[in-house]
Amino acid sequence: MACSQLMSATRRGFLGRLGGWMFTLALAPMRVFGAERNVDAFESKAIEDALRLIGAANATASDAVFLKAPDIAENSAIVHIEIESKLPGTETIWVFADKNPQPLVAQFDLLPGVDPFVAVRIKMADSAFIRAVVKANGKYWFAQKETKVTIGGCAG
Amino acid sequence: MPEAIRMRITLDGDVASVKVLMPHPMESGLRTDPKTNELIPKHFIHHVVASHNGRTVLDAQWSQAVSKNPFLEFRLRGTRAGDKVGVAWEDNKGEANSFETVIK
Numbered sequence: 001m002a003c004s005q006l007m008s009a010t011r012r013g014f015l016g017r018l019g020g021w022m023f024t025l026a027l028a029p030m031r032v033f034g035a036e037r038n039v040d041a042f043e044s045k046a047i048e049d050a051l052r053l054i055g056a057a058n059a060t061a062s063d064a065v066f067l068k069a070p071d072i073a074e075n076s077a078i079v080h081i082e083i084e085s086k087l088p089g090t091e092t093i094w095v096f097a098d099k100n101p102q103p104l105v106a107q108f109d110l111l112p113g114v115d116p117f118v119a120v121r122i123k124m125a126d127s128a129f130i131r132a133v134v135k136a137n138g139k140y141w142f143a144q145k146e147t148k149v150t151i152g153g154c155a156g
Numbered sequence: 157m158p159e160a161i162r163m164r165i166t167l168d169g170d171v172a173s174v175k176v177l178m179p180h181p182m183e184s185g186l187r188t189d190p191k192t193n194e195l196i197p198k199h200f201i202h203h204v205v206a207s208h209n210g211r212t213v214l215d216a217q218w219s220q221a222v223s224k225n226p227f228l229e230f231r232l233r234g235t236r237a238g239d240k241v242g243v244a245w246e247d248n249k250g251e252a253n254s255f256e257t258v259i260k
């Protein structure tokens with residue numbers, strides 16, 4: 001009796017440890033690709049805060065970061081933008097719309113096999129600078145472009 | 157069940173240009189329902205992952221400011237006909253969808 005109790009206790013302990021171990025293993029691959037969501041940066045209401053929270057407060061303007069965005073967007077809900085980085089070691093691309101209620105629009109973590117290029121369509125709350133921030137070899141760079149939006153019937 | 161993801165791939169040498177359309181309302185949480193005058197809750201894709209032959213190549217976090225029915229284009233290097241390209245998304249309500257196709 002005592003023996004079987006001991007056995008079962010040990011077995012449970014072992015299974016418990018095994019379960020915990022397998023759980024850790026299951027989670028491990030998720031950490032390998034992509035950073036955890038930077039909730040604070042996404043919730044930030046000011047562009048300066050969002051930039052600081054991704055670590056890009058001191059980002060430098062770079063000619064090697066290309067941002068293609070329209071001069072005038074007729075539909076502020078569909079603004080087509082393209083970002084390309086010629087910087088070696090580009091690992092992450094962020095997109096910001098400076099005057100959006102929450103300026104951080106998207107973060108793209110690039111892994112080996114994909115070019116440092118993305119195209120995406122975004123919503124803009126107002127005419128504003130669109131900003132592309134790139135992390136390459138641990139440093140932060142950016143490009144920006146002003147896009148005017150014509151909202152509703154107030155096209156000007 | 158969300159509407160199917162659509163994908164178009166053009167292969168130029170070993171570079172595959174992948175264009176993806178993901179049908180989704182992408183509600184910003186700022187719109188009011190004209191009937192009830194109440195705010196429509198946020199409902200948006202917050203995580204997108206693209207893969208090449210099963211290996212993750214692009215891992216994206218999005219906000220509600222990505223346009224409705226999101227469009228995404230990316231380029232894969234070192235690809236050839238027969239390779240598999242996949243895209244999967246998950247939204248803030250826990251709904252998810254995925255699609256995989258073979259480069260022709």
